[in-house]
Amino acid sequence: MTDRFHWSKAVAGVMDALVVPAFGAPGILIRSQGWTEDLGRVDLRGQRFIVTGANAGIGLAITTALARQGAQVDLVCRDQLRATDAIETVSNSVRSTPYGPEAQLNVVLADLTDLQATRAACVQLAQDPTPIEALVHNAGALFSQRILSPQGVEQTFALHVLNPFLMTALLLKPFREHRRARVIWVSSGGMYTQRLKVRDLAKGADRFDGVVAYAQCKRAQIEVMKRMHEGEHKHGLVISAMHPGWADTRGVRESLPRFRQLTRWFLRDAAQGADTALWLALSAEAKQAGGRLYLDRVPRSEHIPWSGTQTAEEDIDALWALCERLCGVTWPD
Numbered sequence: 001m002t003d004r005f006h007w008s009k010a011v012a013g014v015m016d017a018l019v020v021p022a023f024g025a026p027g028i029l030i031r032s033q034g035w036t037e038d039l040g041r042v043d044l045r046g047q048r049f050i051v052t053g054a055n056a057g058i059g060l061a062i063t064t065a066l067a068r069q070g071a072q073v074d075l076v077c078r079d080q081l082r083a084t085d086a087i088e089t090v091s092n093s094v095r096s097t098p099y100g101p102e103a104q105l106n107v108v109l110a111d112l113t114d115l116q117a118t119r120a121a122c123v124q125l126a127q128d129p130t131p132i133e134a135l136v137h138n139a140g141a142l143f144s145q146r147i148l149s150p151q152g153v154e155q156t157f158a159l160h161v162l163n164p165f166l167m168t169a170l171l172l173k174p175f176r177e178h179r180r181a182r183v184i185w186v187s188s189g190g191m192y193t194q195r196l197k198v199r200d201l202a203k204g205a206d207r208f209d210g211v212v213a214y215a216q217c218k219r220a221q222i223e224v225m226k227r228m229h230e231g232e233h234k235h236g237l238v239i240s241a242m243h244p245g246w247a248d249t250r251g252v253r254e255s256l257p258r259f260r261q262l263t264r265w266f267l268r269d270a271a272q273g274a275d276t277a278l279w280l281a282l283s284a285e286a287k288q289a290g291g292r293l294y295l296d297r298v299p300r301s302e303h304i305p306w307s308g309t310q311t312a313e314e315d316i317d318a319l320w321a322l323c324e325r326l327c328g329v330t331w332p333d
Contacts, residue, residue, distance in 0.1 A: 031298065048128070058186065062136055063105075066281075068100050077108070091105070115166055119166070135175075137167070166329065168228065242293070243294070246266075247267060276296060279297045280294060
């Protein structure tokens with residue numbers, strides 16, 4: 001095992017330098033040679049998890065893996081029909097597994113670009129007294145046009161930053177009471193291309209570009225995650241982020257068809273993209289993972305060298321204040 005681990009680590013280091021294979025399927029295939037934990041053997045019966053955007057892609061893969069091990073999963077989805085189809089897919093997939101028949105799948109409907117819908121979803125989630133082991137902020141989309149949310153906020157920012165900020169804030173009381181919960185933000189490699197521009201987030205840049213807006217929000221997610229963990233780790237809450245790599249999901253096929261055409265031969269499948277989120281939610285090792293960004297169960301730098309994407313402290317302060325103001329919450333001490 002030791003020789004294999006050193007070999008895989010060396011090869012992975014070369015791929016990291018090349019970027020493309022590290023983000024694709026070759027990266028996880030090599031990295032996994034050094035893993036020592038088998039997450040598929042964890043008994044999750046009686047344990048509760050919340051997954052947003054759970055009806056497709058990486059969210060569906062996360063839900064399926066948790067259900068296979070008997071977990072209760074609250075699927076926060078926008079569309080009833082797609083949520084129903086997802087539950088049927090998951091149920092059929094886990095029926096023959098040892099713990100799968102004991103899984104409990106619950107749908108919470110919410111359009112997470114709408115902060116009022118997020119509030120309503122949290123009211124519904126809070127009605128269940130079962131402690132929450134982990135909340136996975138997975139819901140995401142790349143929009144081609146600037147559209148404002150019902151609160152007058154550009155919907156990319158509303159969905160990727162304000163919604164998880166508000167949802168975490170509204171569930172903070174049960175998280176703190178549990179003292180071992182985990183919150184996982186699903187980010188993206190697109191953030192490596194962007195330096196945070198707080199002024200553009202709420203309304204969108206003067207010339208809207210959906211890819212840039214998406215990458216900006218993924219950068220903002222990392223800064224919010226780190227600040228959030230700084231305040232919450234003393235309460236036992238572990239807050240971290242992960243980059244799924246480049247996975248062949250419906251979102252990629254629909255929003256980035258040219259990118260998929262060029263990269264389809266080495267894209268990850270959804271289960272490979274979901275692995276690090278599951279590791280952060282379940283692993284004993286990941287109890288110390290708070291405040292960091294991970295790819296393939298390894299902490300990663302948040303910036304490419306010499307990219308100029310580092311965020312000034314005053315910009316993080318401004319981002320945090322913007323989130324509090326638009327969400328109508330003040331983060332408790």
